[in-house]
Amino acid sequence: MNKMFGESWVTTTFETLEDWAQRNSFWPFPFGTACCAIEFMGTVSSHYDVSRFGSEVVRFSPRQSDVLLVAGTINDKMAPVLKKIYDQMAEPRWVISMGACACSGGFYRSYHVMQGIDEIIPVDVYVPGCPPTPEGLIYGILQLKEKVVRDRKKLAARSAQGRPEKETTGAHAGSATA
Amino acid sequence: MPTLAPPPPETRVGYDLDAVRAKFPAGSITTQEGAPWPTWIVRREILVDLARELRDNPATRLDLFVDLFGVDYPDRAERFEVVYNLYSLPFHARLFLKVAVREDDAVVPSLVKIWKGVDWFERELYDMFGLHVEGHPHLRRILCHEGFQGHPLRKDYDAARRWILTEDKIYKPHFDLPDGEDDLFERMTINIGPSHPAMHGTFRLMAVLDGETIIASDIEIGYLHRCFEKMAETHNWQQVIPYTDRLNYCSAFINNVGYCKTVEKMLGVEAPPKAVWARTILSEFSRIMDHCVCNGTTLVDAGALTNFWYMFQIREEIYGLLESVCGARLTVSACRIGGLIQNLPPDFEARCRTLLTMIPPFIKDVEDLVDKNRIWLDRSVGIASITGAEAVNWGWTGPCLRASGVAYDVRKAYPYDLYDTVEWEVPVLYGGDVYDRYRIRMLEIRQSLSIIRQLLDRGMPEGPHIVDDPHVALPSKDACYNQMEAMIYHFKLIMDGIQVPAGEAYTMVEGANGELGFYAISDGTGKPYRLHCRPPCFPIFSTFPQLINGGSLSDSIVSLGGLNVIAGELER
Numbered sequence: 001m002n003k004m005f006g007e008s009w010v011t012t013t014f015e016t017l018e019d020w021a022q023r024n025s026f027w028p029f030p031f032g033t034a035c036c037a038i039e040f041m042g043t044v045s046s047h048y049d050v051s052r053f054g055s056e057v058v059r060f061s062p063r064q065s066d067v068l069l070v071a072g073t074i075n076d077k078m079a080p081v082l083k084k085i086y087d088q089m090a091e092p093r094w095v096i097s098m099g100a101c102a103c104s105g106g107f108y109r110s111y112h113v114m115q116g117i118d119e120i121i122p123v124d125v126y127v128p129g130c131p132p133t134p135e136g137l138i139y140g141i142l143q144l145k146e147k148v149v150r151d152r153k154k155l156a157a158r159s160a161q162g163r164p165e166k167e168t169t170g171a172h173a174g175s176a177t178a
Numbered sequence: 179m180p181t182l183a184p185p186p187p188e189t190r191v192g193y194d195l196d197a198v199r200a201k202f203p204a205g206s207i208t209t210q211e212g213a214p215w216p217t218w219i220v221r222r223e224i225l226v227d228l229a230r231e232l233r234d235n236p237a238t239r240l241d242l243f244v245d246l247f248g249v250d251y252p253d254r255a256e257r258f259e260v261v262y263n264l265y266s267l268p269f270h271a272r273l274f275l276k277v278a279v280r281e282d283d284a285v286v287p288s289l290v291k292i293w294k295g296v297d298w299f300e301r302e303l304y305d306m307f308g309l310h311v312e313g314h315p316h317l318r319r320i321l322c323h324e325g326f327q328g329h330p331l332r333k334d335y336d337a338a339r340r341w342i343l344t345e346d347k348i349y350k351p352h353f354d355l356p357d358g359e360d361d362l363f364e365r366m367t368i369n370i371g372p373s374h375p376a377m378h379g380t381f382r383l384m385a386v387l388d389g390e391t392i393i394a395s396d397i398e399i400g401y402l403h404r405c406f407e408k409m410a411e412t413h414n415w416q417q418v419i420p421y422t423d424r425l426n427y428c429s430a431f432i433n434n435v436g437y438c439k440t441v442e443k444m445l446g447v448e449a450p451p452k453a454v455w456a457r458t459i460l461s462e463f464s465r466i467m468d469h470c471v472c473n474g475t476t477l478v479d480a481g482a483l484t485n486f487w488y489m490f491q492i493r494e495e496i497y498g499l500l501e502s503v504c505g506a507r508l509t510v511s512a513c514r515i516g517g518l519i520q521n522l523p524p525d526f527e528a529r530c531r532t533l534l535t536m537i538p539p540f541i542k543d544v545e546d547l548v549d550k551n552r553i554w555l556d557r558s559v560g561i562a563s564i565t566g567a568e569a570v571n572w573g574w575t576g577p578c579l580r581a582s583g584v585a586y587d588v589r590k591a592y593p594y595d596l597y598d599t600v601e602w603e604v605p606v607l608y609g610g611d612v613y614d615r616y617r618i619r620m621l622e623i624r625q626s627l628s629i630i631r632q633l634l635d636r637g638m639p640e641g642p643h644i645v646d647d648p649h650v651a652l653p654s655k656d657a658c659y660n661q662m663e664a665m666i667y668h669f670k671l672i673m674d675g676i677q678v679p680a681g682e683a684y685t686m687v688e689g690a691n692g693e694l695g696f697y698a699i700s701d702g703t704g705k706p707y708r709l710h711c712r713p714p715c716f717p718i719f720s721t722f723p724q725l726i727n728g729g730s731l732s733d734s735i736v737s738l739g740g741l742n743v744i745a746g747e748l749e750r
Contacts, residue, residue: 034402
């Protein structure tokens with residue numbers, strides 16, 4: 001092989017290649033509703049430029065994206081919409097909860113605001129802040145990269161033990177308001 | 179009919195409320211003594227006739243409907259009070275009307291035939307207080323979801339009591355089809371949003387299409403209702419400041435100023451000169467940021483992406499200034515009641531000057547790219563246009579109204595802070611379409627820069643950044659640790675809040691998209707009894723179906739961008 005192709009070849013397993021591709025090219029669906037969405041726009045525009053981390057291909061169709069980025073307050077009226085969008089995304093999919101409101105309802109302990117999106121969908125990375133700085137959001141995306149690899153290793157280990165392959169990441173998955 | 183220049187004081191000549199009053203039976207109108215603005219307490223039976231008379235009588239001409247909200251007093255025999263806020267453009271005068279109703283007879287007549295802009299306010303009144311509005315064409319909830327039970331702004335409603343929305347209750351659109359268009363066989367009904375980038379992620383547009391033309395449409399909001407007004411009632415006066423940030427989060431600082439000025443007025447304190455100076459400068463920078471977001475995203479919606487990068491670069495630079503002032507970028511909370519959060523950084527003036535040289539080239543780049551761009555002209559000229567008279571009837575204020583030829587600007591009409599000490603003018607355009615709304619924001623950015631430059635040339639005033647009043651401002655950390663009284667004051671302010679004397683106040687500032695007003699009612703405790711925010715984009719967005727009907731679907735996207743509707747403020 002080496003003789004034929006020189007050093008332009010690398011051998012690897014398919015899983016490693018898939019991991020590498022997946023974690024370096026997230027296609028986020030920005031579910032932006034409020035202040036955090038403005039800061040998300042700041043993150044994707046030229047100064048912070050999230051494309052340095054391979055996450056700039058923003059898709060507004062759940063069918064084409066693999067990371068649901070919930071930026072902003074989700075209230076009870078929005079809840080069925082968020083759940084529906086999440087359900088429409090193809091596996092494998094991840095969720096980043098950006099900002100205090102999406103994580104926990106923030107300081108809106110009130111009659112119309114959901115106290116954290118994990119009431120209806122599982123969350124992989126929580127990014128705190130009101131709103132988080134772009135650095136904070138980028139750190140969250142980098143954390144998700146690591147989690148993608150970690151999850152896959154866990155899955156592989158489980159299937160080797162004969163456990164069911166499907167992983168349930170959040171305790172509340174499926175217990176929907178919708 | 180609209181005034182085309184800022185109203186000089188002599189236009190008040192001829193304004194005569196008594197001429198209207200004489201036409202109604204004695205006892206049906208009482209003047210409220212001690213109110214912050216001229217206020218009439220009106221019997222419900224005459225309200226509709228009175229409103230029509232106030233609008234049409236040549237002696238009053240109260241043509242701009244500003245605001246409507248309710249207040250709940252459970253201890254009174256007439257439990258609910260409804261407050262109407264009217265403004266006369268020709269006479270530059272303001273009048274408040276108050277109507278009290280009993281709980282067992284909670285009905286008020288609708289004014290929708292007199293001012294179209296009242297439509298959504300009346301729906302909000304029904305939603306929040308459960309008052310029936312007689313004669314309203316489609317009275318239903320507006321901010322709370324369809325599965326909601328009860329009326330949250332009533333005093334006996336628990337602030338954290340939530341209801342779940344189930345799929346079967348979700349709103350089905352209702353279309354007012356033109357006559358003869360009721361055959362939907364060849365029509366297509368389309369739903370856009372709420373999770374759609376062109377709908378800013380929070381609005382839902384439902385339209386009936388004939389080909390690409392919209393023949394009828396319906397909008398649904400409430401996807402970002404965060405209960406600002408109820409939250410304000412459960413927090414101290416100073417704890418409300420962070421909540422105001424999140425109303426219009428594109429220009430958070432202006433909200434801070436508006437709220438703090440209201441409370442300062444009730445307390446009778448005045449911010450020191452340094453704070454006023456900095457407030458004016460930072461408000462104008464916030465206005466520039468807001469216009470940048472609006473124009474940047476409108477152009478993105480039309481496909482012109484490059485401008486978005488330019489416009490956001492300006493924001494990024496201004497964020498740097500705000501960060502140095504208070505530590506936050508977007509939601510600043512930099513105002514305090516009686517002044518500012520902390521002293522200004524030593525390089526404040528230098529940073530402002532850098533920005534003044536940095537911003538104009540970006541603006542010029544964008545103007546060079548789009549002002550005479552054929553595609554942009556085709557997409558925006560004559561699209562979603564509205565006349566000045568119509569816009570006034572719908573309750574518009576701010577840049578959108580000024581793009582329709584009406585020069586109403588709170589900074590000129592009711593000058594606050596330092597706006598009457600600098601030379602600047604109110605830009606006015608007459609097209610009333612998307613293009614003029616874009617242009618007017620560009621012109622306003624230039625005016626804002628000019629205001630900032632003049633204030634910088636004047637130099638930063640010496641002195642403290644906040645009033646020296648221990649009942650209002652927190653003592654310094656040093657004093658807290660070393661003096662007994664300072665520590666006690668600190669404790670009292672944190673635990674009980676600022677004690678605002680009982681009374682009412684309404685003050686307004688020119689927000690980035692119109693008149694931003696706060697109506698506060700205090701019962702003498704540390705928390706607001708009622709705090710109402712007059713959201714500028716609420717009446718503007720209620721006009722949206724009328725603006726887009728008859729146009730093509732793609733035009734509706736561009737028109738939404740030009741209105742600068744900010745969901746946080748729209749739905750509070």
